[in-house]
Amino acid sequence: MADEAAVRQQAEVVRRLKQDKAEPDEIAKEVAKLLEMKAHLGGDEGKHKFVLKTPKGTRDYGPKQMAIRERVFSAIIACFKRHGAEVIDTPVFELKETLTGKYGEDSKLIYDLKDQGGELLSLRYDLTVPFARYLAMNKITNIKRYHIAKVYRRDNPAMTRGRYREFYQCVNDRRILDGMFAVCGVPDSKFRTICSSVDKLDKMPWEEVRNEMVGEKGLSPEAADRIGEYVQLHGGMDLIEQLLQDPKLSQNKLAKEGLGDMKLLFEYLTLFGITGKISFDLSLARGLDYYTGVIYEAVLLQQENDHGEESVSVGSVAGGGRYDGLVGMFDPKGRKVPCVGISIGIERIFSILEQRVEASEEKIRTTETQVLVASAQKKLLEERLKLISELWDAGIKAEVLYKKNPKLLNQLQYCEDTGIPLVAIVGEQELKDGVVKLRVVATREEVNIRRESLVEEIRRRTNQL
Amino acid sequence: MADEAAVRQQAEVVRRLKQDKAEPDEIAKEVAKLLEMKAHLGGDEGKHKFVLKTPKGTRDYGPKQMAIRERVFSAIIACFKRHGAEVIDTPVFELKETLTGKYGEDSKLIYDLKDQGGELLSLRYDLTVPFARYLAMNKITNIKRYHIAKVYRRDNPAMTRGRYREFYQCVNDRRILDGMFAVCGVPDSKFRTICSSVDKLDKMPWEEVRNEMVGEKGLSPEAADRIGEYVQLHGGMDLIEQLLQDPKLSQNKLAKEGLGDMKLLFEYLTLFGITGKISFDLSLARGLDYYTGVIYEAVLLQQENDHGEESVSVGSVAGGGRYDGLVGMFDPKGRKVPCVGISIGIERIFSILEQRVEASEEKIRTTETQVLVASAQKKLLEERLKLISELWDAGIKAEVLYKKNPKLLNQLQYCEDTGIPLVAIVGEQELKDGVVKLRVVATREEVNIRRESLVEEIRRRTNQL
Numbered sequence: 001m002a003d004e005a006a007v008r009q010q011a012e013v014v015r016r017l018k019q020d021k022a023e024p025d026e027i028a029k030e031v032a033k034l035l036e037m038k039a040h041l042g043g044d045e046g047k048h049k050f051v052l053k054t055p056k057g058t059r060d061y062g063p064k065q066m067a068i069r070e071r072v073f074s075a076i077i078a079c080f081k082r083h084g085a086e087v088i089d090t091p092v093f094e095l096k097e098t099l100t101g102k103y104g105e106d107s108k109l110i111y112d113l114k115d116q117g118g119e120l121l122s123l124r125y126d127l128t129v130p131f132a133r134y135l136a137m138n139k140i141t142n143i144k145r146y147h148i149a150k151v152y153r154r155d156n157p158a159m160t161r162g163r164y165r166e167f168y169q170c171v172n173d174r175r176i177l178d179g180m181f182a183v184c185g186v187p188d189s190k191f192r193t194i195c196s197s198v199d200k201l202d203k204m205p206w207e208e209v210r211n212e213m214v215g216e217k218g219l220s221p222e223a224a225d226r227i228g229e230y231v232q233l234h235g236g237m238d239l240i241e242q243l244l245q246d247p248k249l250s251q252n253k254l255a256k257e258g259l260g261d262m263k264l265l266f267e268y269l270t271l272f273g274i275t276g277k278i279s280f281d282l283s284l285a286r287g288l289d290y291y292t293g294v295i296y297e298a299v300l301l302q303q304e305n306d307h308g309e310e311s312v313s314v315g316s317v318a319g320g321g322r323y324d325g326l327v328g329m330f331d332p333k334g335r336k337v338p339c340v341g342i343s344i345g346i347e348r349i350f351s352i353l354e355q356r357v358e359a360s361e362e363k364i365r366t367t368e369t370q371v372l373v374a375s376a377q378k379k380l381l382e383e384r385l386k387l388i389s390e391l392w393d394a395g396i397k398a399e400v401l402y403k404k405n406p407k408l409l410n411q412l413q414y415c416e417d418t419g420i421p422l423v424a425i426v427g428e429q430e431l432k433d434g435v436v437k438l439r440v441v442a443t444r445e446e447v448n449i450r451r452e453s454l455v456e457e458i459r460r461r462t463n464q465l
Numbered sequence: 466m467a468d469e470a471a472v473r474q475q476a477e478v479v480r481r482l483k484q485d486k487a488e489p490d491e492i493a494k495e496v497a498k499l500l501e502m503k504a505h506l507g508g509d510e511g512k513h514k515f516v517l518k519t520p521k522g523t524r525d526y527g528p529k530q531m532a533i534r535e536r537v538f539s540a541i542i543a544c545f546k547r548h549g550a551e552v553i554d555t556p557v558f559e560l561k562e563t564l565t566g567k568y569g570e571d572s573k574l575i576y577d578l579k580d581q582g583g584e585l586l587s588l589r590y591d592l593t594v595p596f597a598r599y600l601a602m603n604k605i606t607n608i609k610r611y612h613i614a615k616v617y618r619r620d621n622p623a624m625t626r627g628r629y630r631e632f633y634q635c636v637n638d639r640r641i642l643d644g645m646f647a648v649c650g651v652p653d654s655k656f657r658t659i660c661s662s663v664d665k666l667d668k669m670p671w672e673e674v675r676n677e678m679v680g681e682k683g684l685s686p687e688a689a690d691r692i693g694e695y696v697q698l699h700g701g702m703d704l705i706e707q708l709l710q711d712p713k714l715s716q717n718k719l720a721k722e723g724l725g726d727m728k729l730l731f732e733y734l735t736l737f738g739i740t741g742k743i744s745f746d747l748s749l750a751r752g753l754d755y756y757t758g759v760i761y762e763a764v765l766l767q768q769e770n771d772h773g774e775e776s777v778s779v780g781s782v783a784g785g786g787r788y789d790g791l792v793g794m795f796d797p798k799g800r801k802v803p804c805v806g807i808s809i810g811i812e813r814i815f816s817i818l819e820q821r822v823e824a825s826e827e828k829i830r831t832t833e834t835q836v837l838v839a840s841a842q843k844k845l846l847e848e849r850l851k852l853i854s855e856l857w858d859a860g861i862k863a864e865v866l867y868k869k870n871p872k873l874l875n876q877l878q879y880c881e882d883t884g885i886p887l888v889a890i891v892g893e894q895e896l897k898d899g900v901v902k903l904r905v906v907a908t909r910e911e912v913n914i915r916r917e918s919l920v921e922e923i924r925r926r927t928n929q930l
Binding site for chain 2: 055059063066081085086087090092093097112113114115116119133134138145152154268271272273332369385386389397398
């Protein structure tokens with residue numbers, strides 16, 4: 001009924017609009033009103049029409065996805081703990097001014113909260129700036145921390161699809177870049193914006209990046225060409241030695257400092273036996289403003305195809321660097337606290353693993369349930385609840401179907417579907433005998449266990465003590 | 466210099482304001498401008514002045530707090546897993562319209578995001594509405610899930626302080642409440658708003674709640690007084706039986722349904738042996754609109770004091786109920802999916818545990834490091850790095866001090882401070898002999914271990930295989 005009335009009302013408004021020869025923007029307003037009205041009235045049985053979706057750029061994680069995500073997390077956390085890291089947490093939003101002036105060209109991608117009275121807030125854009133705020137606020141100068149949390153950026157992430165074979169890290173140093181810019185003839189004022197252009201070399205060919213430098217950013221073509229020669233260089237200790245001999249670069253104070261530290265880094269990498277995984281890459285720039293020294297990225301290589309072509313880089317899964325100035329920006333006296341860190345792109349690693357699991361048809365368990373408490377006859381709900389209560393109290397992970405009188409076949413099928421390895425079956429005879437029938441789902445083996453030994457037997461068979 | 470100019474400018478503005486005999490609100494505006502100007506200009510060395518704080522109502526968690534928080538989480542997660550629950554995750558914000566019309570009077574506390582183009586978004590207010598959206602979107606009708614995440618409310622939470630002895634759960638049913646409202650003479654249209662008033666009984670005395678009902682919400686004094694008689698009732702199976710005999714309540718269809726289900730619930734609670742922890746409480750209302758049946762809260766009781774007074778409820782740490790209509794609000798055809806859930810207030814439980822740990826002077830470890838790799842002489846940085854690299858590769862949790870030539874005493878002190886139980890010391894003699902000196906921090910016992918047996922010995926002594 002409400003619908004019909006609304007449709008009649010709409011028709012009437014349209015008719016009046018036509019007669020009145022209303023202005024286009026008046027019509028537009030009325031149409032917007034009508035659409036809103038329709039949204040509120042329309043739909044079956046007078047129900048509201050909702051757009052059933054998550055916000056753009058976000059997704060839900062169902063139980064299967066969460067099981068995969070927790071594998072990723074536990075591998076990463078184990079690594080952090082192996083190296084003695086502590087964990088911290090900070091709020092999902094910060095005062096807007098805390099984030100202002102920290103990200104350079106990326107600042108336009110920050111999510112602001114609506115001004116609803118009180119403080120002006122923004123969602124965190126990364127974990128680095130909140131960490132620097134935390135250090136300055138608590139006057140901490142020495143900490144090795146990890147922090148696992150979501151960050152929010154108003155961009156349109158392109159989800160890379162494909163299979164990945166392995167990854168490597170590439171390394172550079174902001175001081176080498178800045179020294180390089182200086183010796184190539186980039187004016188000081190353009191260092192950061194030209195650095196942003198160099199950062200696009202993983203997604204664009206050099207020609208396009210050069211056009212941006214010269215066309216959009218007003219760099220001289222000669223300076224751009226000199227940069228073009230440097231940024232194609234990549235290598236290891238050899239390249240460092242070569243650049244330390246470079247007549248122009250070696251005269252630049254910043255570049256020399258950067259190259260000296262890069263040499264030391266490669267000495268440590270040699271001690272750790274991982275130089276083969278690391279490439280010193282003069283095209284690596286990193287988008288964010290706050291880096292002051294070494295910068296690095298972990299890059300995935302696509303699986304080689306059948307034709308044995310060279311593996312292709314398909315994107316960065318982690319990145320970071322040294323940011324010695326950021327904490328000082330929060331300190332009233334500008335005291336510097338040197339920092340170095342890495343950020344791991346969980347979403348990307350997760351989507352790669354998700355594809356791999358889908359391709360492998362591996363069956364993923366989404367619970368850790370050890371045993372299903374089942375009954376073979378009707379009217380045993382109370383007995384099932386009594387038994388599961390005993391098991392829960394003993395710390396056994398157990399489930400029971402919610403139906404009053406489920407069929408045994410359905411209970412066994414539930415175990416097959418969800419991967420529960422054991423079934424504890426109570427029936428009238430078992431109750432009389434003081435036993436429980438324990439069934440192994442995989443082998444269909446059944447054995448009567450005395451009720452007082454059941455907990456121990458389940459633990460023994462599922463190896464979870 | 467900038468500061469002086471700003472001060473002169475301020476004085477000038479104040480002078481002009483005085484001469485002009487400006488209106489008070491004009492003055493207020495000028496003062497606000499000046500304060501803002503001051504904030505931007507003031508400070509040493511021309512540095513910007515930042516307000517070094519987290520947004521109101523939020524806090525950081527440092528490593529010690531995180532260690533406590535993870536204890537809480539692992540206890541809760543173990544409980545969920547014991548009962549066969551799966552885990553999901555949803556985005557921190559939702560389309561604004563997803564949250565609209567779900568929370569009743571609480572909707573004003575929702576954080577909206579600023580309209581920066583694109584979709585209108587709000588931060589999630591709870592995990593229940595996003596869960597209902599997830600169920601409807603994925604057409605899921607059967608799932609037992611848990612979800613651990615932060616929710617966002619624009620209120621001023623009062624942090625309860627105090628020591629707590631134990632907690633109990635109180636239970637009620639929305640249908641019993643609605644039936645009670647009906648038989649007390651509350652008009653249908655006022656059910657939800659009167660329910661919101663009843664919900665305040667844990668923070669306000671009955672007299673104030675009655676004033677709100679009659680004064681603000683226009684309920685007749687007689688109806689309010691009838692409600693007043695019911696809401697003081699609490700008990701167990703006895704009370705259920707008594708109300709099933711209540712001449713008015715037992716005639717109401719909703720109340721009768723609610724009481725019937727409450728009786729069944731108490732039968733199950735008896736099977737689980739936990740009736741002693743549960744109180745059927747007619748004053749329990751829960752603030753949110755979406756509950757349709759049983760509702761409950763877990764309430765902490767304050768530690769008894771020396772005078773043996775009765776324990777006092779100091780606040781709810783968990784709450785929930787049945788919400789059979791919420792998923793249907795998202796379904797285009799309004800199909801109902803019955804749901805029941807509980808939400809645990811981690812922040813509150815955490816702050817209670819934090820106080821307890823502080824009071825106990827228990828030493829909390831913030832890392833799991835098993836061994837510190839140390840050296841007794843100078844110039845052994847490379848040897849320390851080689852050894853720790855071996856340990857890391859074997860999965861041992863190990864740390865090394867960052868200094869080039871740290872003193873042995875400082876290295877031992879670091880272990881005392883952070884709770885690292887073992888020290889692996891390399892010196893020239895040990896290197897020559899192919900051994901490492903393993904020191905037990907607690908007992909100061911030192912023993913030479915052959916380098917190839919070191920990993921095994923550390924595992925054995927820290928019991929982490």
